[in-house]
Amino acid sequence: MLFLVFLLLLSLGFTQYGQIANYLLISIRLVLVAILSILFVREWWKYRHDPQGTENQVTPDAGDTVLRRFRRWYYDK
Numbered sequence: 001m002l003f004l005v006f007l008l009l010l011s012l013g014f015t016q017y018g019q020i021a022n023y024l025l026i027s028i029r030l031v032l033v034a035i036l037s038i039l040f041v042r043e044w045w046k047y048r049h050d051p052q053g054t055e056n057q058v059t060p061d062a063g064d065t066v067l068r069r070f071r072r073w074y075y076d077k
Contacts, residue, residue, distance in 0.1 A: 039067055 012021035 036070070039070075043067055 009021050009025055012018060
């Protein structure tokens with residue numbers, strides 16, 4: 001489904017709505033980069049004093065779950 005939406009937005013680039021489609025794709029990419037950046041900085045900030053996780057056991061939250069899923073997808077595990 002995402003692939004079809006991407007193809008639709010890409011095909012709009014060859015119509016009179018090309019400028020709008022370009023801005024839409026740029027905006028989507030920037031939002032995704034911003035979200036992932038915030039999550040990675042948040043994780044770094046959370047574990048910077050305790051890299052092994054031995055001192056304080058921090059309870060996982062939604063951000064940790066998203067990052068774990070992203071790592072599994074990226075490393076194909």
